[in-house]
Amino acid sequence: MATQKLYAGAKLREVRTKMGHTQKDFAAKLGVSLPYLNQMENNNRPVSTTVVLALASEFAMDVTELSSGDGERLISDMREVLSDPLFEGDKLPLADLQLAASNAPALARAFIKLHQSHRQTHERLASLDEALGREDSRTTPSPWEEVRDFFHYCDNYIDPVDRAAEHFARLAVDARGLQRSAIDALKASSISVSFDDVEPLRRFAPETRVLHLSTRAPRETQTFQLLLQVALTRQNDLLEATLDLARFHTPAARDIAKIGLANYFAGAALMPYATFLASAQSCRHDLEVLSGKFGASIEQVAHRLSTLQRPGAKGIPFFFVRVDQAGTITKRHSATRLQFARFGGACPLWNVHSAFETPGRFLRQLAETPDGVRYISLARDISKPAGRFGAPVRRYAISLGCEVRHAPALVYADGMDTSRASAFEPIGISCRICERKACHQRSVPPLERQLVVDPNLRDVLPYQVE
Incomplete structure (x- = not known):
């Protein structure tokens, strides 16, 4: 070969x-x-x-x-942009997209950014919102999307923040010691911690220098919020320097990113890189084992596994996604070739949607994308109660997965027949760019294909794809 x-x-x-x-x-x-x-x-x-x-x-x-790098992401993002009806009739071959991603990545990102601005402008005009006349007419990416893309193109790994968190974690032996170390670090900055029976998970009062944490929250959540406050207080210079390099367009995007970086520090301190990577490899990435060992939630562990991309000490390239009950993606990251739709929901054939039907259980799935790449995917529902009767319960589902060639390193692959082609379910990114011709769950036709409509024939779909 x-x-x-x-x-x-x-x-x-x-x-x-x-x-x-x-x-x-x-x-x-x-x-x-x-x-x-x-x-x-x-x-x-x-x-x-x-x-x-x-x-x-x-x-x-x-x-x-x-x-590695962002070549695959750029190609996926450009294909999704070109699936917009705006470009109907302008079908670029995959080879051209690959050339643009490898030879002119800055130009490719500028093209994606330009489409984002166009789409946002179109949505504002279509909404007929009375506030439109009072808004700034300039078209810039929404702060939320700008921050999401910042982490996306950093491979969800921020080296200086990750190493600073790892250094802080060396002071503690376990989650209990880590919580004590966080409280001591805040005390050194003249901040006292009060555990109160209140609804907000965390509330810092600058005038009294008191950090209030809810006693209704699980211990791992309390520890995480303590570490987040440590990041905002003790690591502020590092966070600001990282934000300076990112060059966000708006103060709102910078503010959102700062909270994101503080959350990143908290997760990296709770699960320090080298120790966590070694433990993950030792237990073959068993989320429950890692959750118990590091005093973290299942979602925190899954998200941390997707960030293990330190140069010279990389873990398995995982994808991680969180969806709400409407199927909307609320968190997404992929270190694999599988890239999620930037807007809208995930493929309905993906097992992450079924997780809501089986609370408390891990669902396993072997899946194949239209490009022929095969994956093993793990899904589970996540409930986040507010801690009192009558309060709304937030429900999400998370999915963690990797290419099937890494299956021997996953405890969840045990007993699955990864050698049988028929064991892999066909999934896609979004219907508009999915090339599958006979998907029974297709919501809209693929934009890159011609359709044939036969009034004398009614199959799974009311049309046929050439």
Whole structure:
């Protein structure tokens, strides 16, 4: 079997630019000629084995990054954008999208951003909201979506924040010690902690320097909220520096991102990287075992598994998603080739929707996407009660999964026949870009296909896809 050639020109340019090298200096350090480096950076030639070895030896680079990155995400995002009826008739071949993602990733992101602005403007006009006349007419990404995309394109791994949290966690032995360490750290900043029978999970009163935590919340939630306050108080300079690099468009986006980074710190301190990775590998990624060991919830553990992308010490590339009862995706991240729809719900054939019907149970699924990639997916419902009678119960479902080639490392794959093709259920990203012709759950026709409507025939769908 022929070895697949590696084209990573954009990544080579990025590495060289970050290190401040000219092409001439960089070529010398890699042991190649200047013209050859130029051709590799422009994807006219594949990255040679000599260059890969030089990157590893000279620059201590994790060479797996050459074949990773956001190329697959960019292709998926561009395909979804092009499925908009706005582009009907403008069908770009996959090869063109791959070239754009590898050779001009900044241009591809600008194209996606432009479509977001168009879509948001269209939605505001369509709503006929009376407040439209009072709003700023400039079209910028919504703060929520901008922050979501920031974490999405960082692979949901923020190295400085993750390492700072890991350093803080070394002071504690277990979750109880971690909670005590958090309280002591806040005390050092003249903040006292009060556990009260109140509804808000966390409320900090700046005027009295008192952090109020609800006694109705589970212990892991209390610990998480303590660590979040530690991040906002003791790690503020680090968070602000990270936000400066992100260059958000609006103060609202920056504020939302700061809370996101504080949450990231709390999760990384509760489950410090090296210890958590080793434990996950040891128990074969058993969520319940990890939950008990680290004093974290099932959702926190699943989300943390999807962030283990530290260069040189990467875990299994997982996808993680959370949906509400309407099927709307409220959290999403993927370190795999599977990318979720940016807007709307998830594929109805996915087992994450069935999790609401079987509370308290893990559901397993073998699934295959239209590109032929196979996955193992785990789903479970998550209930978040408010802690008193009559209060609304928030219900979500989460899904965690990876490519099936990692199945031996998962306890959840035991007993599943991953060698049988018929065991894999067909799933997609969204109906508009899914290429399956005879899906019984299809809601709208695929935009890239011609339809045939036969009035004398009624099958599963009222049309046929050419």
